[in-house]
Amino acid sequence: MTIQAFYETIQEDYEDVLDRFMMENLLMKYVLKFKDDPTFDLLKQALENHEIQEAIRHSHTFKGICDNLGFMQLKKQSEEMMVLLKEGAFQKAQNLFPALCQEYLFIIENIQKLM
Amino acid sequence: MKEKILIVDDSSMNREFLKDILCHDYDIILAKNGVEAISLMKNHLSSLALILLDLIMPEMDGFEVLTYMNKYQWIHDIPVMIISSENSGKYIGRVYDLGASDFISRPFNVNIVQKRVSNIISLYSKQRRLKDIVTEQIYEKESRSNLMISVLSHIVEFRNGESGLHIIHINMITEKLLYALLKKDPTCTLTAQDISLITMASSLHDIGKISISDKILNKPGRLTPEEFSMMKTHAPIGGDIIRGLKWNQDDPLLKVAYEICRWHHERWDGRGYPDGLKGHDIPLSAQVVSLADVYDALTSERCYKKAIPHKKAIQMIMNGECGQFQPLLLECLLDIEEELIDISSSSEELMNPIKTRETQKVVQELGQYDDLTVTRQVLDQLDIEKIKSQFFFDRQEQLALIYNHSLDILYFSHNASRRLELPEVIMRPMERDDQDSLKIRLKQLVEKAKATTIDHPCFEHEFIFDIDGKTSLCHFQCSAIWLDVEDSRFIGLMAFLDREQLFDDEQVQEVPHLNQTQLQALLQQSYHIFDKVIFIDVLLGKSVKITDTLLEEMTFLEETSMWKPHPMIMDDACVQAYRHRSKVIHFDYQPQRIYYAISQYVEVDGKGYVMEYKLKLQDYIFKNDKQYQNMLKTLNYMQESMYLDGLTEVYNRRYLEDEMFKKEDVTALAMVDLDYFKEVNDQFGHLAGDQALQEVAHILKKNVRDRDAVIRYGGDEFMILFYHMPANLLEERLNFIRREVEKLVIPDYPHLKLTCTIGCACGTYQQQLLKQADKMMYQAKIQRNSVKIHYGKEEHQ
Incomplete structure (x- = not known):
């Protein structure tokens, strides 16, 4: 699968991302890196352990990473979660996690096809 | 060489990404939180061209980093670009207020990031180059003129046979007169810079004397008229020397120096030399220096005269015996009378700090001159010093530490860090818990350091550390670090270990x-x-x-x-x-x-x-x-008579005196006194008494541990030294001994009954133990056949 096909599969805007990255191989490198980035797991762990401050920080970082790679759906979900966490609505935030997780796994699955 | 950029972000993916897009054009160093960033900044203060800073991070976030950089003014020298996906106006406004140069929000656009980084760096480096040029020029000029002045003035001093003090006196009196004038005369337009310039140039007033022959200069008696007219030529010659310098003659220092050299012998009424100038025709600089010169010449000893006391000198000047001066200046002279006495009575040694102060003042003025708070030059110099001290600090075999109190950072040398098993840099140790052992020790050191003064900053301190995993008593040589001569500011302290002693000073030998x-x-x-x-x-x-x-x-x-x-x-x-x-x-x-x-x-x-x-x-x-x-x-004889009591074969009193005070691990001392022993002697005879003493000694020995010592202190008094005795066992043991004595039956004298009274004290201060135990014994004596123990604070019976 090409990187363009990948973005089409996950229904994100390839042109916009490439525009920012300028080079396809640079984009490719970081999309592949996304698979190994620990932020998602850290966020999951923080939610499980009710560590609210940690969860806020990791959701923030995760949002930034997704934003950068143009995973807008994931970015939106993690941003919503971060806002809820900051408001102190921990339970609501936690309820968002399954959907976030699903989207994340979907992307990871497709990244594996890239390799 | 590539410019250096510090990237601070807690997400490794973000760090790598920024590094990837910037590493072709720049040297990149990375930090994953604020604490790391600060410590890297310290090491690269003068070489960092830009910092890319994330806001939300663990340990120390971006705002704290900015605050820190502001506190130490680094923010003026290193531009900071904030990178964050937190793009609310509130955040952006705050980081700009804290001195950030730019803000880039996510998602990154590679092109934009690269362009903005390069823009900021080139902008700052232009500014830096300008600063460098200005600083270098000022620095060079200052050092050149200072050097020249000191060389020239010393030549004159040397030939004049005057002490170096004369020049220093002239400097000081000139400066004081000028400030007094500034205070007195509202129309006076002198600036601090003018005053510093005149003061500096005053050193050169007698430069012309290098052309006068030794014979005239150092003639002990009065000069002949011919000689005097020769002498007078030093003023115009001095002026000529200055004029002849291949220097830019518009230089304000040269202008003032010329005035002073040529006209410092002119008088207000026109009767001075060489030009007979009158009143305000004589430049103020020359007027002031001539007055200072006259005063110091009068009050100092010269080859042709003795020193004249201050009061008389002032009187002579006021009476016009040394020529006429501007009346306003004479008033100024009277205003500073007290300071004059200080100046003329002070020795050269005392002058030195004043010289330093003078230098500091020049530096301060220079600072105002160009508003360069931390100039490049100074930073570079600091870096060099830092590399130097780091080298010695790290190679230091002994354990060494530096504590910066104002930044609250503790540094250990490599060896110290290794041996104490602590990190080399500890940030904010003072913010730790009050029970923290490091903080407690550091606090002691800081208190001691603060008690020192800038003139005597050194002190010694001892405390207990775990070195190489073993508890040791460590003796440190320390020095407080003070800044500024006038109102000294405590900066921190440094220390190195010069003696260490393991608590159990056992040497490790191979044990089979x-x-x-x-x-x-x-x-x-x-x-x-x-x-x-x-x-x-x-x-x-x-x-x-x-x-x-x-x-x-x-x-x-x-x-x-x-x-x-x-x-x-x-x-x-x-x-x-x-x-x-x-x-x-x-x-x-x-x-x-x-x-x-x-x-x-x-x-x-x-x-x-x-x-x-x-x-x-x-x-x-x-x-x-x-x-x-x-x-x-x-x-045998020596052994016995030395330390053993002949009768009872326990130790004697000499043993106590020789040994007891050597041993620090005696933790308890008991005095055992036999009750009514005199009556035993009277009733049963001395043989019975001796036998009783022997039996009691035997009981005592049998009931203490091997390492404890039993001593016959005198007559019917015994003493027991306990080594490392747990206090809680003591009472039981002593009562046991008391009962044993009570039960004692001596076969030859079945009716002889004995009891004893025991007073005991616990503690480690040996002299005190003896007194306390004795006191306890006398208290117990009231009841007899009892035990009384002093546990330090409370008493138990």
Whole structure:
């Protein structure tokens, strides 16, 4: 699968991302890196352990990473979660996690096809 | 060389990404939180071209980093670009307020990031280059003129046979007069810079004297008219020298120097030389320096005259005996009278700090001149100093530390960090918990350092540290760091370890580890070599007979042999070898024989014992048997009379005096006094009394541990020294002894009944122990047959 096909599969805007990255191989490198980035797991762990401050920080970082790679759906979900966490609505935030997780796994699955 | 950029972000993906897009054009260093960033900044202060800073991070976030950079003014020298997906206006406004140069929000656009980074860096480097140029010029000019002035003025001093003090005096008086004038005359337009310039140039006032011959300059008597007219030429010649310098003649320093050299002998009424200028035609600089010169010449000793006292000198000047001066300046002279006395009475040594102060003032003025708070030059110099000190600091064999109090950072040298098992840099130790052991020690050091002064910053301090995992008493040489001469500011302290002492100062020796079979073999061999081999279980105070089942068959060392007639050597060597897990070599003498003995600590199946090998000293060492016997007798006698009480065979008072105060591990001292003992003597006779004392001594010895010492203190008084005695066991043990004495029956005198009273004190301060125990004994005496113990604070009965 090409990187363009990948973005089409996950229904994100390839042109916009490439525009920012300028080079396809640079984009490719970081999309592949996304698979190994620990932020998602850290966020999951923080939610499980009710560590609210940690969860806020990791959701923030995760949002930034997704934003950068143009995973807008994931970015939106993690941003919503971060806002809820900051408001102190921990339970609501936690309820968002399954959907976030699903989207994340979907992307990871497709990244594996890239390799 | 590539410019250096510091990237601070807690997400490794973000760090890598920024590095990837910037590393072609820049040197990149990375930090994953604020604390790391600050410590990297310190090391690259002058080489960092830009910092890319994330806002939300663990440990120390972006805002804190900015605040920190503001506190130390780094923000003026290193541009900071914030990178964050947090793009609310509130955040952006705050980071700009904190001095950030730019803000880039996510998602990144590679092109935009690269462009903005390069823009900021080139902008700042232009500004930096400009600063460099300005600073360098100022610096060069200052150093050149200062150097020249000091060279020239010293030549004059040298030829004049004047002390260096004259120049310093002139400098100081000139400056003081000018400030007094500034205060007095509202129309005066002098600036601080003018004053510093005139003061500097005043050093050159007599430069023309280098053309006057030694004979005239240093003539002790009065000058002839011809000589005097020769002398007068020094003023115009001085002016010519300045004019002749291949320097830019518009330089304000040269202008002032010329005025001073040429006209510092002009007088207000026009009767001075060389030009006979009058009143305000004489430049103010020359007027002030001439007045200063006259005053100092009068009050100093010269080859042709004695020093004139201050009061008389002022009087002479006021009376016009040294020519007329501007009346306003004379008023100024009177205004600064008190300071003048200080100046003329102070020695050269005292002048030095003032010189430094002068330099500082120049530096301060320079600072205002160009508003360069931290210039590049200074930063570079700092870097050099830092590299130098880092080198010595890290190579320091001993443990060394530096604590910066204003930044609250503690640095350890490599060795210190390794040996103390602490990190090399500890941020904000003072914000730790009050119980934190490092903080407690640091606080002690800081308090001691703050008690010092800028002139005497050194002090010594001792505290306990775990070094190499062992607790040691460490002695440090320390110095406080103070800044500024006038209102000294405490910056921090530095210290290095110069003595350390392990608490148990045992030397690590190799301990033989054996199993039973090996032990048997060793013993077999030893029997061939030594006359006696004894295997001792020190804790039980028993010798162990070696059989197949080692631990079962034990024979008690005869109790008496532990105590008499040669208790100490046996006891000491054995116990010492055991306690220090080492080897002790000593002489051991039995009534009939002298042995050369080795007490060696060994471990058999993991348990510690002492093996004593003894070798008989052969008779042939001595000329004949008689001599040998004499020797033995003498030794025995000496031993006994030295430290043993003849009657009771416990230690005597001499032992107490010699030994007790040497041993620091005596933790309790008991005085045992027999009740109504005088009556025992009266009723049953002295023989009975002696026997009673012997029995009591025996009870005491039997009921204390081997390491404790029983002493006959005098008459019917005994003393027990307890080594490392747990306080809670003490009372029970002493009461046990008391009851034992009460139960004592002496077969020859069945009606003789004894009781004793015991006073005891716990603690480690030995002199105090004796007094306290004595006091307790007298309190207990009220009841008799009782025990009273002083535990330091409370008393128990």
